[in-house]
Amino acid sequence: MPATKAFAAADAKSPLGPFGFARRDPGPTEINIDILYCGVCHSDLHMARNEWGQTSYPLVPGHEIVGRVASTGSAVSKFKVGDIAAVGVIVDSCRHCEPCGRGEEHFCDEGSTLTYNAKDRVDGTTTMGGYSSNYVVDERFAHTVPSNLSLPAVAPLLCAGITTYSPLRHWNVGPGMKVGIVGLGGLGHMGLKFAHSFGAHTVQLTTSPKKKDDAIKLGADEVLVSTDAEAMKKHAKSFDFILDTASAPHALEPYLQLLKLDATMCLVGLPEKPPALSAFSLITKRVSIAGSMIGGMIETQQMLDYCGQHNITSEVEVIPIQQINEAFERMLKQDVKYRFVIDMSSLK
Amino acid sequence: MPATKAFAAADAKSPLGPFGFARRDPGPTEINIDILYCGVCHSDLHMARNEWGQTSYPLVPGHEIVGRVASTGSAVSKFKVGDIAAVGVIVDSCRHCEPCGRGEEHFCDEGSTLTYNAKDRVDGTTTMGGYSSNYVVDERFAHTVPSNLSLPAVAPLLCAGITTYSPLRHWNVGPGMKVGIVGLGGLGHMGLKFAHSFGAHTVQLTTSPKKKDDAIKLGADEVLVSTDAEAMKKHAKSFDFILDTASAPHALEPYLQLLKLDATMCLVGLPEKPPALSAFSLITKRVSIAGSMIGGMIETQQMLDYCGQHNITSEVEVIPIQQINEAFERMLKQDVKYRFVIDMSSLK
Numbered sequence: 001m002p003a004t005k006a007f008a009a010a011d012a013k014s015p016l017g018p019f020g021f022a023r024r025d026p027g028p029t030e031i032n033i034d035i036l037y038c039g040v041c042h043s044d045l046h047m048a049r050n051e052w053g054q055t056s057y058p059l060v061p062g063h064e065i066v067g068r069v070a071s072t073g074s075a076v077s078k079f080k081v082g083d084i085a086a087v088g089v090i091v092d093s094c095r096h097c098e099p100c101g102r103g104e105e106h107f108c109d110e111g112s113t114l115t116y117n118a119k120d121r122v123d124g125t126t127t128m129g130g131y132s133s134n135y136v137v138d139e140r141f142a143h144t145v146p147s148n149l150s151l152p153a154v155a156p157l158l159c160a161g162i163t164t165y166s167p168l169r170h171w172n173v174g175p176g177m178k179v180g181i182v183g184l185g186g187l188g189h190m191g192l193k194f195a196h197s198f199g200a201h202t203v204q205l206t207t208s209p210k211k212k213d214d215a216i217k218l219g220a221d222e223v224l225v226s227t228d229a230e231a232m233k234k235h236a237k238s239f240d241f242i243l244d245t246a247s248a249p250h251a252l253e254p255y256l257q258l259l260k261l262d263a264t265m266c267l268v269g270l271p272e273k274p275p276a277l278s279a280f281s282l283i284t285k286r287v288s289i290a291g292s293m294i295g296g297m298i299e300t301q302q303m304l305d306y307c308g309q310h311n312i313t314s315e316v317e318v319i320p321i322q323q324i325n326e327a328f329e330r331m332l333k334q335d336v337k338y339r340f341v342i343d344m345s346s347l348k
Numbered sequence: 349m350p351a352t353k354a355f356a357a358a359d360a361k362s363p364l365g366p367f368g369f370a371r372r373d374p375g376p377t378e379i380n381i382d383i384l385y386c387g388v389c390h391s392d393l394h395m396a397r398n399e400w401g402q403t404s405y406p407l408v409p410g411h412e413i414v415g416r417v418a419s420t421g422s423a424v425s426k427f428k429v430g431d432i433a434a435v436g437v438i439v440d441s442c443r444h445c446e447p448c449g450r451g452e453e454h455f456c457d458e459g460s461t462l463t464y465n466a467k468d469r470v471d472g473t474t475t476m477g478g479y480s481s482n483y484v485v486d487e488r489f490a491h492t493v494p495s496n497l498s499l500p501a502v503a504p505l506l507c508a509g510i511t512t513y514s515p516l517r518h519w520n521v522g523p524g525m526k527v528g529i530v531g532l533g534g535l536g537h538m539g540l541k542f543a544h545s546f547g548a549h550t551v552q553l554t555t556s557p558k559k560k561d562d563a564i565k566l567g568a569d570e571v572l573v574s575t576d577a578e579a580m581k582k583h584a585k586s587f588d589f590i591l592d593t594a595s596a597p598h599a600l601e602p603y604l605q606l607l608k609l610d611a612t613m614c615l616v617g618l619p620e621k622p623p624a625l626s627a628f629s630l631i632t633k634r635v636s637i638a639g640s641m642i643g644g645m646i647e648t649q650q651m652l653d654y655c656g657q658h659n660i661t662s663e664v665e666v667i668p669i670q671q672i673n674e675a676f677e678r679m680l681k682q683d684v685k686y687r688f689v690i691d692m693s694s695l696k
Contacts, residue, residue: 099609107609107633109585170634237457252625261447261455264636267627277600277625279615282639285455286518288612289637291630 006132008058012050015325028075038130039064039155040340062130063115064158088158103298146308153313156339164191165303166295175199183246189338256281320346354480356406360398363673376423386478387412387503388688410478411463412506436506451646494656501661504687512539513651514643523547531594537686604629668694
């Protein structure tokens with residue numbers, strides 16, 4: 001059993017600190033990955049502080065993992081030792097239900113296994129995430145990484161990337177469409193890059209006029225400041241699709257006003273307080289509010305391959321693991337452009 | 349100008365009482381309808397009491413109108429004197445925008461003209477509804493009525509009928525689908541009849557176990573009592589579509605749990621308090637909450653023709669206009685199976 005170094009939360013109140021545990025040796029279809037980089041997702045903070053009331057301690061967060069394959073089980077075909085591999089938000093599922101059958105393991109009827117704080121289907125232990133030196137995972141739940149991409153900037157694709165890529169694909173975002181991205185954070189900046197890359201007229205919606213230049217640099221064709229009532233009115237009923245990535249509590253109504261007849265706004269953020277739903281907006285234009293959550297293994301690989309072809313990665317600030325608690329605080333103040341990524345060599 | 353007898357609300361606090369006014373003579377494309385029956389919609393009560401804060405007094409409510417053509421303008425082609433004609437929630441629109449062009453006048457870019465309490469596009473007066481002896485309307489906004497249907501039972505089709513027919517058609521409800529109807533009132537009982545008639549396995553969702561027998565009689569293939577947690581659990585993730593007709597404040601979450609992956613729940617009721625929207629439910633199954641509002645003129649005629657072919661009408665309790673205030677009170681207590689309809693001969 002490899003001895004795994006990690007950073008863990010011991011309880012909801014304490015900062016994360018050094019922690020050691022053992023992972024199993026890889027089974028026949030599993031690989032053992034030496035983690036090089038792990039992105040810092042807002043969920044990591046929620047879970048560390050038990051803000052969703054479901055955390056088991058000690059908790060090792062981290063589900064945006066990029067590393068190098070250190071060993072492989074006897075039946076592994078997708079990876080060989082030395083390859084780069086990436087792991088996202090889920091590491092297992094029932095593998096036999098209808099959604100699993102079509103590669104939508106994130107919608108597994110029996111529930112997929114999360115990368116951390118979940119019951120491992122193989123050995124019954126609690127899964128420990130990527131703020132650690134290595135991860136053992138079935139090759140079905142690991143992805144290959146295009147060789148032209150910068151590895152720290154790839155890590156956030158595994159959650160922030162696929163979470164925005166998947167709904168933009170599902171709702172067929174492309175040329176001829178006007179698409180809004182609400183929020184310019186870890187998720188939002190990826191949504192912006194993808195929507196623009198897919199050929200849509202992409203409008204960054206933000207409450208901060210000072211984010212305008214950055215949004216344009218990242219690919220926005222237009223920036224709409226949502227506190228500018230006059231500007232919002234001009235854009236009323238003009239959007240084909242809106243991707244709402246904001247996780248801070250916010251009113252949905254102003255964005256629903258922007259939608260065309262029969263258009264959809266998709267939520268991917270998880271506000272702590274459920275927003276009020278004005279049925280009036282839905283009814284008068286037959287619009288929909290939908291939700292979307294990460295993506296399946298097939299689509300995650302497609303997203304990584306697409307990123308390789310179009311040279312798309314996340315904007316990141318690389319930190320040593322020792323700065324994780326400070327990074328959490330800065331994340332709360334939205335003081336990051338646009339995702340922290342931990343350099344795991346700092347664990348050694 | 350015909351002298352029109354009516355019942356009107358003089359202000360938000362007073363009961364409706366007798367009122368007289370004049371309607372214009374029909375223009376070239378207009379017809380003058382002697383009203384035989386007018387359905388009593390919950391909106392009539394909301395508007396009479398100014399519960400949406402937009403009522404002009406005196407208010408003559410009523411937008412579920414069936415009557416006999418008394419005179420026609422020189423260019424009218426669809427009706428002749430003596431024909432039965434029906435009018436619903438809207439009586440005009442811009443007629444040149446994109447939605448109007450495809451017969452979706454209810455989504456008119458410039459706003460459609462409501463049958464009462466709206467500014468008349470022709471003469472600038474405030475529209476007065478169907479709790480009256482006659483109505484003057486452009487033939488485009490009047491419908492023919494199949495001769496085999498009972499006229500009082502046709503009246504509610506003009507609002508309750510089309511409001512449920514349209515979303516069931518839009519989301520392609522039919523054989524092989526499991527469809528839920530939330531609420532068994534004026535709208536709900538029509539949704540139930542239509543969904544069953546379209547060939548879907550139709551499940552009536554209700555908080556009252558005592559409504560079970562009636563729901564089965566009206567066409568439910570199954571009744572699910574939403575307060576029965578065990579039964580609700582058994583039906584989790586099994587519905588292809590849910591039509592939510594409840595206008596009393598209610599939680600959406602229990603119904604969202606019933607939806608399959610990628611399924612839609614459509615709201616047609618207008619709860620006074622916007623319900624809280626749990627993003628979690630939307631996200632974990634990529635489900636949608638949508639809204640729908642009446643239907644366009646083409647679809648309303650299709651609905652009436654369909655009702656003629658399949659002998660579908662509303663369940664009604666016919667009252668004289670003098671009982672309208674009592675009917676409002678009984679409606680508030682849900683003491684009606686399932687729609688009051690005013691016999692307008694009582695006005696004379």
